[in-house]
Amino acid sequence: MxxxxxxxxxxxxxxxxxxxxxxxxxxxxxxxxxxxxxxxxxxxxxxxxxxxxxxxxxxxxxxxxxxxxxxxxxxxxxxxxxxxxxxxxxxxxxxxxxxxxxxxxxxxxxxxxxxxxxxxxxxxxxxxxxxxxxxxxxxxxxxxxxxxxxxxxxxxxxxxxxxxxxxxxxxxxxxxxxxxxxxxxxxxxxxxxxxxxxxxxxxxxxxxxxxxxxxxxxxxxxxxxxxxxxxxxxxxxxxxxxxxxxxxxxxxxxxxxxxxxxxxxxxxxxxxxxxxxGFRVPVNKPVVGENVFTQTAGIHADGDKKNNLYFNKLMPERFGRERKYALGKTSGKANIENNLQQLGIILSQEDLKKVTDRIIDLGDKKEVVTQSDLPYIISDILDSSAIEEKINVQNYVLTHSKDLRPSVTLKISIEGELFEEHAQGDGQYDAFMNALKMIYCKKGRELPVLTDYAVRIPPGGKSDALCETIITWDYKGHEFKTRGLDSDQTVSAIKATQKMLNQI
Structure with missing residues (x-):
């Protein structure tokens, strides 16, 4: 040689x-x-x-x-x-x-x-x-x-x-x-x-x-x-x-x-x-693929936590990358704990089990769970009046017609009080947000500023494939993201918005 x-x-x-x-x-x-x-x-x-x-x-x-x-x-x-x-x-x-x-x-x-x-x-x-x-x-x-x-x-x-x-x-x-x-x-x-x-x-x-x-x-x-x-x-x-x-x-x-x-x-x-x-790198391509330093199985996360049992010579830091722990039906408590630790969140064993069960349930439904979803999952399932879901989009009618502006009729519950409003916009989601702003104006409440709106569908997905909408918000100088998942793009955005309303 x-x-x-x-x-x-x-x-x-x-x-x-x-x-x-x-x-x-x-x-x-x-x-x-x-x-x-x-x-x-x-x-x-x-x-x-x-x-x-x-x-x-x-x-x-x-x-x-x-x-x-x-x-x-x-x-x-x-x-x-x-x-x-x-x-x-x-x-x-x-x-x-x-x-x-x-x-x-x-x-x-x-x-x-x-x-x-x-x-x-x-x-x-x-x-x-x-x-x-x-x-x-x-x-x-x-x-x-x-x-x-x-x-x-x-x-x-x-x-x-x-x-x-x-x-x-x-x-x-x-x-x-x-x-x-x-x-x-x-x-x-x-x-x-x-x-x-x-x-x-x-x-x-x-x-x-x-x-x-x-x-x-x-x-x-x-x-x-x-x-x-x-x-x-x-x-x-x-x-x-x-x-x-x-x-x-x-x-x-x-x-x-x-x-x-x-x-x-x-x-x-x-x-x-x-x-x-424009040549897409497969997510599982060695060294440079997005998923090659991501552990999904809970047993792997547990082994890594105890003595790096599932590490090999291909350490992500060598390539300017970092190890991640995916969330899904095979995650297990150790995997979820790793993600919570990165967010600075500590849960009791009882609450951790509830969060784990919910993530497994979502994984069975083929939902993709990310680290940024964890705070919402926690607030969604734990028994605490401070984090209960106080705002719920109860009903809406979305219309889109040729040569007519899209419109929305929205019914929403805010802390048990019902509001209904109709608005138009440059698109269905814009009309939804206009109706929401009218309701929040009546309540004297301020809404965050939408700073980014990203839509993803699976590569090669069919027309009925799940659509993921990730919205970035700025609320009084604090930036955060919410995510919605539905087969309809506008509905997935509405779900992401409802998460935002409860978070603020």
């Missing part, structure tokens, strides 16, 4: 080939800056040559910044065996390192380029010579190398023998179609690295069989000097090997190997790329 592994991030090139993803020039520059200055990867592949004018502008912006800040030798561009064309394109952008895409399997060479190995080697040699003459550092990709090793090893070794005579800085070996299993990765890489000990080999994994991280691990054991990874595992089809997972595995299981990557920055860059790309 090599004592140091170079990390090349290809989010901005291979990762951008994720279906439906296209970064703007400013987004590419921001990601590039973050990867090199904060995440501290060793190199970044930022584009394919000749794609578009927009791509040219993006690469030019990155190289201008990189040259001014001493990173120009870390910026790489994919070029093609097309004579001088793509190399000239790259040179115009100001980039100084090219990753030349060539054929790593006889199958690709024969049926895509329709050339013999000798013809291909000649084309490659001419591209390399031209690049070197222009003071460009050369790395060479062997596209479809993994299939080449399966079906045409003689060709692969013939090609590697040729490349070993060329002024090439690195040879890049991709599992282009994500076909390798770990044992093949080891068995294919090890003899190559032993045969060419002075050549720097990179390994580039894809995740079609969900084996990319296992293959990365085997590549390290085989002795590769570099890895190609992407933020959030972005890439074509099932994507590339994800940066965060690879770094976590290296740091925890390959003690003989080091990288420059700063673990604490991985989650931050993950969220930024998720926002820019």
């Amino acid at each position: 090599q004592p140091f592994i170079e990390i090349m991030d290809t989010t901005l090139r291979d990762g951008e080939q994720t279906s439906g993803v296209s970064f703007s020039s400013s987004e590419k520059l921001t990601i590039a800056q973050l990867l090199l200055t904060e995440v501290k990867v060793d190199r970044i592949e930022v584009a394919s040559a000749r794609v578009s004018k927009g791509e040219f502008k993006a690469v030019k912006g990155i190289t201008d910044w990189a040259r001014a800040n001493g990173f120009i030798d870390k910026i790489e561009v994919l070029t093609f065996t097309d004579g001088k064309t793509s190399i000239d394109w790259m040179i115009e952008t100001g980039a100084k390192v090219m990753n030349l895409l060539t054929k790593g399997s006889l199958n690709h060479l024969t049926y895509q380029l329709k050339k013999t190995p000798e013809q291909h080697f000649k084309d490659v040699a001419e591209s390399i010579a031209y690049a070197v003459d222009k003071d460009i550092a050369v790395n060479v990709y062997l596209e479809d190398w993994s299939n080449g090793m399966r079906s045409s090893q003689e060709y692969v070794y013939e090609y590697l023998d040729f490349l070993s005579t060329q002024p090439v800085k690195r040879i890049l070996l991709p599992d282009t179609l994500g076909i390798l299993i770990p044992s093949e990765t080891r068995d294919y890489l090890r003899p190559i690295i032993q045969r060419y000990p002075d050549i720097h080999f990179d390994f580039h994994a894809h995740n079609d069989y969900d084996l990319s991280i296992a293959n990365v691990l085997e590549a390290i054991y085989a002795g590769v000097k570099g890895l190609h990874l992407t933020i959030n595992g972005m890439g074509e089809r099932a994507g590339n090997a994800p940066l965060a997972s690879a770094i976590a595995v290296i740091n925890d299981y390959v003690k003989e190997v080091k990288t420059n990557v700063d673990e604490k920055e991985l989650y931050k860059v993950s969220k930024l790329v998720e926002t820019f790309s």
Whole structure:
């Protein structure tokens, strides 16, 4: 194994080939800056040559910044065996390192380029010579190398023998179609690295069989000097090997190997790329998923409380995150106690049992319970005149008609006294709030200011799916949130508002 592994991030090139993803020039520059200055990867592949004018502008912006800040030798561009064309394109952008895409399997060479190995080697040699003459550092990709090793090893070794005579800085070996299993990765890489000990080999994994991280691990054991990874595992089809997972595995299981990557920055860059790309990160994705440091089972919370029994090496603090304890039907008292403790709330064992029973009941109904719901749940179920539900929305009629303003007729009970009011508004909820304000004005009471209104439905939910409305209020300088859940969006907002009325 090599004592140091170079990390090349290809989010901005291979990762951008994720279906439906296209970064703007400013987004590419921001990601590039973050990867090199904060995440501290060793190199970044930022584009394919000749794609578009927009791509040219993006690469030019990155190289201008990189040259001014001493990173120009870390910026790489994919070029093609097309004579001088793509190399000239790259040179115009100001980039100084090219990753030349060539054929790593006889199958690709024969049926895509329709050339013999000798013809291909000649084309490659001419591209390399031209690049070197222009003071460009050369790395060479062997596209479809993994299939080449399966079906045409003689060709692969013939090609590697040729490349070993060329002024090439690195040879890049991709599992282009994500076909390798770990044992093949080891068995294919090890003899190559032993045969060419002075050549720097990179390994580039894809995740079609969900084996990319296992293959990365085997590549390290085989002795590769570099890895190609992407933020959030972005890439074509099932994507590339994800940066965060690879770094976590290296740091925890390959003690003989080091990288420059700063673990604490991985989650931050993950969220930024998720926002820019619109490529949603699964909540259970290792290291960067929203739920991966959340304990749900009560027995786990209990074990953590007693002696961190359910912790592993993947501590959230390593990645700038914190452990959470979810609330639901499997929570148990220990889980709920952890959340109450974070809120500074202490309950008797009798009251804690009541709260636990209510959360389990809500979980059975598929309701999502959050930490911010706990104060309302407590006030809703404990026998105390100070926290009884004194305000109840008893009835309402919501109307919405074409070319007529929405209106609401509202009936509400305030401490046993009934009020009824009718109002119009710019929407049904606005009309509801206008009627409520009229009633509270009669009572001489002040309502909070609504500062944020968020609506969520389950991804891929049907039209009858539950709708969650979270409203943020400001009441005399104190900000708090209430939540309502219903299949109707306006009704869920009304439920959140009733919670607010009782809280104030």
